[in-house]
Amino acid sequence: MKPINGIRRVAVLGLGTMGHGIAQTFALAGYDVACYDASASARASLIERVRANLAAFVAAELVEPEQVGPTLARLHLADTEDAAVAGVQFLTEAVPEDLALKQDLLARLERTAAPETILASNSSSFPISQSGRLLHHPQRALVTHWFNPPHLTPVVEVVPSPLTSGAVVQTTMQILARIGKVPIPLRRELPGFLVNRVQVAIQREVWDLVDQGVATRDEIDAAIRGTVGFRFAVMGPLEIHDFAGLDIQLTTYRNLVGEIRSETSPPTVLDELVGAGHLGIKSGRGFYDYPPERLVARRTRRDSLLLRLWKLLYHSSSGEETS
Template sequence: MLQRIGVIGGGTMGRGIAACFALHGFSVNLAEPSAAQRATIRSEVADGFRLLVDENFVDADTAVTAFDRIALFEALAPAVQDRDFIVEAAPEKMELKQALLAEIDGLAPADAIFATNTSSLPLAPMVAALPEARQVRTLVTHWYNPPLLMPLVEISAFGNMPSDLLEEVVTLHRQIGKRVAKVAKDVPGLIANRIQQAIAREVFSLIEQGVADAVDIDTALKFGPAFRYATTGQLEVSDFGGLDIWLTVGDNLLAVMDASKQASALLRRKVAEGKLGVKSGEGFYQYDPTSTSSVRRAFLGRLITQLKASRTYP
């Protein structure tokens, strides 16, 4: 049974993953070499737990206990030496992840299972330099951001790991309330990001064509397809609607929809202009710098509302 968790990297994803495991009763060692980054971790984790308390998702005592389960480290060795499940959450750079996994391999117990939090890098070259015994104990666990609130974790089932070990990892994530999607083939983006990019491509195209403004496009998505998608997957929706109907509509629409093989030109222009969204004050919408915190807080509050509701879904 996997009980002692190690997380490598204290950025947005790493600290969120650590917080989620701690919230569900697991001992967590979190390693972050940057002193500046390390100095922000405890306050950021505390803010995340405080939000859960404010939204009546957990009680204050649970949050305090969870916070105390996270131990911070600068060095790798003490953070991983007694861990049985270690999540690498470093930036998406192949060489960095290869070197980091090799270093952890020399420090962690031989029977520890390694996980890399990636959706854009292939697993095989990432672990190619590891001993064979470690390669079969390494997999992808791709968390969605923010990790503390988003239920999805995509787990690689590429055939390199024995089925009993894979099921142990799946069980671990279900114990912390995650909805697991097993990915049978190592494709760029795995499942969720590919679906998300397909939607984004058409949304960016519609606004670029002047079909509607940002508010109306988002309204159509939130209260149309996304309203169903919150509880019902696309394949289920297709079955309910009738596959014959979906076939006809697909033949009618797909030929006239965006089929770009690169990011939207509109998106590229906005980035070039420094219009990056909430963090810059303008993206597709404008944001008053004095209200940025409340905008983010409202967004996270909506996610918690959905998270509460999702616990009743099959």
């Protein structure tokens, strides 16, 4: 593999929902990946979690069975943060969404990593100007925002601050493309970046429809999956509007924009579920129930369908998205 700007070894700090899939993606593309998590159990389970993910790639014929061993061998578990960072040219943190935690971690990493190492943050909402507030060399840092599941979702948002160097942005874009991602650069940083702002707008209305009892949870999920979600896989919202007719869109917008939820207080249904400890799959119950066997079945179904969709739309020469 011809390295991009000398980058051969990367580090991932935080190996939870996001970090393990990010590490897998780099390793599958041929990078040596130093992996660190503050939790010993997260470190101990990394290889088995990635092995299980790769089994789905093999089943989808996206990875040859003989690639699994070498990919796992490129994941190098580190016992300390300092050991993870030694000798890497690019690193990303994927620790919990806690501003002080990320600020302190990035400041430490700036001191321990080599001066040329690019520092990336996988925050869902904090621009690097915030999470990197304690950095002395902010030109090295930017956000690379992956989406869950990180090893299956094509796009990564790339969000520099006004102080990030152009070379760092360019190298990061090239590396993400090399590992098979579709990097989307943002021209300016803003909280939530691009995609999560749109997701929050959708969620506010969906939760309000639940609160109003307009339809059942299953009906709401089925309605959105079979319309907006179905189309979004093949066309972005702006192109969809072109096909629908912008005059129609303008009228619909005028008629409805005052009708949909605009309050910023949390929706009742979400407050109640979280208050009762129903956090989704991590607690076994959210909008739906997840006894262990159902969770495994739903996750397997999700991964297998996403892999087929990815293959159809993004793999090699089959989709325009990769060109």
